[in-house]
Amino acid sequence: MKTTADFKKMKNSQEPIVMLTAYDAPSAKLAEKASVDTILVGDSLGMVVLGYESTVPVTMEDMIHHTKAVKRGARDTFIIADMPFLSYHASDQETFTNARRLIQDGGAHAIKMEGNGSVLEKAKKLVHGGVPVVCHLGLTPQTVGVMGGYGVQGKEAADAEKLLNDAETVEQVGASMLVLECVPESLAREVSNRLSIPVIGIGAGRDTDGQVLVYHDVIGYYSGHTPKFVKQYSTIGETIEASIQQFTNEVKSNKFPEEKHVFQPVDRLTSEIYG
Numbered sequence: 001m002k003t004t005a006d007f008k009k010m011k012n013s014q015e016p017i018v019m020l021t022a023y024d025a026p027s028a029k030l031a032e033k034a035s036v037d038t039i040l041v042g043d044s045l046g047m048v049v050l051g052y053e054s055t056v057p058v059t060m061e062d063m064i065h066h067t068k069a070v071k072r073g074a075r076d077t078f079i080i081a082d083m084p085f086l087s088y089h090a091s092d093q094e095t096f097t098n099a100r101r102l103i104q105d106g107g108a109h110a111i112k113m114e115g116n117g118s119v120l121e122k123a124k125k126l127v128h129g130g131v132p133v134v135c136h137l138g139l140t141p142q143t144v145g146v147m148g149g150y151g152v153q154g155k156e157a158a159d160a161e162k163l164l165n166d167a168e169t170v171e172q173v174g175a176s177m178l179v180l181e182c183v184p185e186s187l188a189r190e191v192s193n194r195l196s197i198p199v200i201g202i203g204a205g206r207d208t209d210g211q212v213l214v215y216h217d218v219i220g221y222y223s224g225h226t227p228k229f230v231k232q233y234s235t236i237g238e239t240i241e242a243s244i245q246q247f248t249n250e251v252k253s254n255k256f257p258e259e260k261h262v263f264q265p266v267d268r269l270t271s272e273i274y275g
């Protein structure tokens, strides 16, 4: 399993770091088999798995539940779990408890938190306590209500300067990595050059130290809007729908099950049932 030290080495040797989200055991297992470097149990699960409009409704219980499933599917991959909406903004004690639960109960190796300012003070304390922290700047989906929508961040010079300063603070508080979402390529390049910790981009261009995408976007298991920065490598949703349609048709037309799917009184052993 790769560790935070390996990710730093990869940055130094300019080997791109591959991060993919996953939310359950089979998807995590496939991600591990396809040798991603690290899995993110993103709170994007609110949208792509739980059917919410944003990441805001996602709870600690949701995150723990899905992190456990990912862990069972990918025992040998570095797992990062998102701290969900408002789970790291109140007291230090509450923040520690929530991070501890994702790690001890969920099985995550690191936690990720969005934002700057007081969030980075929390990050510093978590690192001091031994928790590997990944920070997330640029577009921070948990603040959608404040932003009033999703858009490219850091386009104005002042905003870009602020983001660069925040990124430097991320490194100073001891974070292991930075996820940078939806910023111009030139700004992401500058951030990646300035920091010694790996910067993983999503919608942040070609010059970050690694790339992260959402599982469902990569395999096309999603019929909704696909952002510009996504590359869909397959259209698995169409395959799934066609398979289910065929199952429906075959049951309706008495084509399924066939003789080979049927038990006879002599079939007794489990091995004869499950193969």
Ligand code: KIV
Pocket (backbone or CB within 6 Å): 021, 040, 041, 042, 043, 044, 045, 082, 179, 181, 202, 212, 213, 214
């Ligand atoms: O929740 C998520 O999937 C994320 C990635 C998009 C970085 O935070």
Ligand code: NA
Pocket (backbone or CB within 6 Å): 042, 043, 044, 055, 082
């Ligand atoms: Na997230």
